[in-house]
Amino acid sequence: MKVKKIHFSIGTIILFIVILTLGGSYLFWGTRISLYYDLYNTNDIIKGGKAYASMQNTRIDDYTLPAQYNINILKYDISIELIPEEKRINSAVLLTGMLKGEKTGDIVLNFHDGFEISGFTINGSEESYIYQNNFIRFDNYQGADTFLVEIKYSGTPENSGFGSFEFKTFEDMPMIYSMNEPIYASTWFPCNDITNDKALLKIAVTADSNLVTASNGVLTDIIQSGSKKTYTWETNYPISTYLICIATADYTNFKDYYVGIDTLQLDYYVLPGKLEMAKRDFEVNKKALKCFEELFGPYPFYGEKYGIAEFLWNDGAMEHQTITGVSSFLISGNGFFDDFYIHELAHHWWGNAVGPDSWKDIWLNEGFATYSEALYYEYYNGEAALISTMESFAGSFEDTRLYAPEGFLFSETIYDKGAWVLHMLRSEVGDSTFFKILKEYYQTFKYGNASTADFINLSESVSGKSLNKFFKDWVYEGKGIINVDYIVNDYQQGDDYITDIEMLQANSSEIVYNFPLEVRFVYYDGHSEDYSYRINSPVQKISFRSKNIVKEVRLDPRTRLLAQFRDVSSEE
Numbered sequence: 001m002k003v004k005k006i007h008f009s010i011g012t013i014i015l016f017i018v019i020l021t022l023g024g025s026y027l028f029w030g031t032r033i034s035l036y037y038d039l040y041n042t043n044d045i046i047k048g049g050k051a052y053a054s055m056q057n058t059r060i061d062d063y064t065l066p067a068q069y070n071i072n073i074l075k076y077d078i079s080i081e082l083i084p085e086e087k088r089i090n091s092a093v094l095l096t097g098m099l100k101g102e103k104t105g106d107i108v109l110n111f112h113d114g115f116e117i118s119g120f121t122i123n124g125s126e127e128s129y130i131y132q133n134n135f136i137r138f139d140n141y142q143g144a145d146t147f148l149v150e151i152k153y154s155g156t157p158e159n160s161g162f163g164s165f166e167f168k169t170f171e172d173m174p175m176i177y178s179m180n181e182p183i184y185a186s187t188w189f190p191c192n193d194i195t196n197d198k199a200l201l202k203i204a205v206t207a208d209s210n211l212v213t214a215s216n217g218v219l220t221d222i223i224q225s226g227s228k229k230t231y232t233w234e235t236n237y238p239i240s241t242y243l244i245c246i247a248t249a250d251y252t253n254f255k256d257y258y259v260g261i262d263t264l265q266l267d268y269y270v271l272p273g274k275l276e277m278a279k280r281d282f283e284v285n286k287k288a289l290k291c292f293e294e295l296f297g298p299y300p301f302y303g304e305k306y307g308i309a310e311f312l313w314n315d316g317a318m319e320h321q322t323i324t325g326v327s328s329f330l331i332s333g334n335g336f337f338d339d340f341y342i343h344e345l346a347h348h349w350w351g352n353a354v355g356p357d358s359w360k361d362i363w364l365n366e367g368f369a370t371y372s373e374a375l376y377y378e379y380y381n382g383e384a385a386l387i388s389t390m391e392s393f394a395g396s397f398e399d400t401r402l403y404a405p406e407g408f409l410f411s412e413t414i415y416d417k418g419a420w421v422l423h424m425l426r427s428e429v430g431d432s433t434f435f436k437i438l439k440e441y442y443q444t445f446k447y448g449n450a451s452t453a454d455f456i457n458l459s460e461s462v463s464g465k466s467l468n469k470f471f472k473d474w475v476y477e478g479k480g481i482i483n484v485d486y487i488v489n490d491y492q493q494g495d496d497y498i499t500d501i502e503m504l505q506a507n508s509s510e511i512v513y514n515f516p517l518e519v520r521f522v523y524y525d526g527h528s529e530d531y532s533y534r535i536n537s538p539v540q541k542i543s544f545r546s547k548n549i550v551k552e553v554r555l556d557p558r559t560r561l562l563a564q565f566r567d568v569s570s571e572e
């Protein structure tokens with residue numbers, strides 16, 4: 001997922017309030033002001049100077065019950081009829097699953113309260129069940145190794161999170177879509193809503209016959225019955241519940257293809273009036289596919305597709321597996337939002353194929369997808385583009401550590417600092433080892449899930465280096481960045497000139513970082529020399545001896561570190 005960033009100054013905040021008061025106005029992206037007001041709270045804006053879609057993640061910890069970790073769902077077979085005029089759904093969900101380890105146990109599923117349940121069977125026979133507190137459960141199951149649970153229900157899905165199930169309209173036509181991340185799949189279907197319980201999926205959506213439904217995987221069937229049409233989509237690749245989506249609208253469909261190791265179908269769904277703009281903007285997908293296949297390995301979902309469905313989530317884009325959702329404002333026709341398309345495509349390697357073991361590992365999704373943006377710009381435009389992209393991701397990141405973040409699950413720290421950690425890992429292990437790590441990580445965990453510890457272990461085994469302290473400082477414990485105050489002294493010693501750089505780590509956390517520091521010594525004739533030093537103590541001195549007078553020193557000239565260097569020589 002990627003949400004738009006807005007940089008606020010005091011002036012723009014005042015302007016924002018004025019516009020808000022007047023009402024009815026539109027931002028230049030054409031998004032209604034009132035939606036910003038709904039989604040962003042004042043604290044976010046003031047705290048970061050940037051606004052991000054905010055969502056409390058306090059519920060995540062108590063969203064699942066221990067029994068759910070003893071369940072392995074193998075397949076979801078979802079049939080859903082949309083009744084937009086009543087904002088209701090009629091559904092039947094058949095889950096195939098098994099109990100891990102123990103042969104008997106409780107079958108507990110996430111399922112939001114409020115639906116009317118008209119049928120509940122286990123292995124074909126009607127059973128009693130408990131449906132309360134947003135769970136549906138059948139206790140003390142004793143039967144075949146593999147169980148079939150079928151639940152028939154109807155009602156209005158509760159709209160939670162980022163807008164988990166929306167009945168909207170576009171130009172007087174219904175537009176219905178889902179947006180599950182992170183824990184809202186159960187607002188519209190019963191599921192074991194745990195990131196690492198991936199399953200296969202078949203989903204059949206029935207709606208008025210003038211509406212088209214896009215979903216995950218491949219379209220296997222379209223059946224017309226009276227004034228209704230049913231689109232059936234199936235995927236043979238395991239999918240996490242948060243990546244399951246439907247998008248139903250008066251879509252225009254257009255197709256393209258990309259040739260990599262095989263021919264990949266590109267399957268695009270856009271709202272009326274968007275076709276020509278979308279054709280131009282979506283071209284970036286092919287460039288990104290080429291880049292990522294070379295850097296990471298083959299696209300994970302050959303045989304199915306890469307797709308995009310425009311939807312009316314006003315904040316950004318979401319990497320629904322093989323059918324990324326993009327907000328209408330992202331289709332501009334001028335490629336202005338390439339970074340969103342690049343980011344969501346990258347998630348198909350990082351997040352979708354290699355899923356997060358739990359939401360504590362969210363940086364493995366968002367940090368990787370964000371760094372992939374920088375890698376894309378480096379791939380096509382060289383090192384200067386890499387550096388400027390990384391500079392655009394810089395920040396102070398004091399709010400949370402990366403692993404098991406406090407507060408918002410999707411804060412800029414998770415995205416931008418996550419990207420920086422990978423950039424610094426690259427400096428630690430060297431370019432060729434770094435890209436070998438990415439390829440092996442993908443190869444080892446694709447179609448499954450990986451934890452932060454899995455990534456660290458793999459990085460250590462590929463590089464042959466102990467990276468314990470690196471990940472402890474940057475991922476598990478440390479908040480913020482490296483802050484170094486330094487003083488430069490130069491003097492003559494015989495025929496040589498000495499340049500001393502005395503450094504003090506003045507980090508806001510207790511951490512003393514251990515990092516490779518490049519220093520550029522610039523001479524009066526304009527030429528320069530770069531040397532690398534290992535900085536590993538709170539106070540450290542570098543002494544550089546040369547035959548010429550050094551005019552200037554530049555610390556970290558290639559922007560390899562998430563660090564602030566402050567020359568305090570004049571403050572002595």
Ligand SMILES: [Zn+2]
Nearest residue numbers: 001002366369
């Ligand atoms: Zn993302």
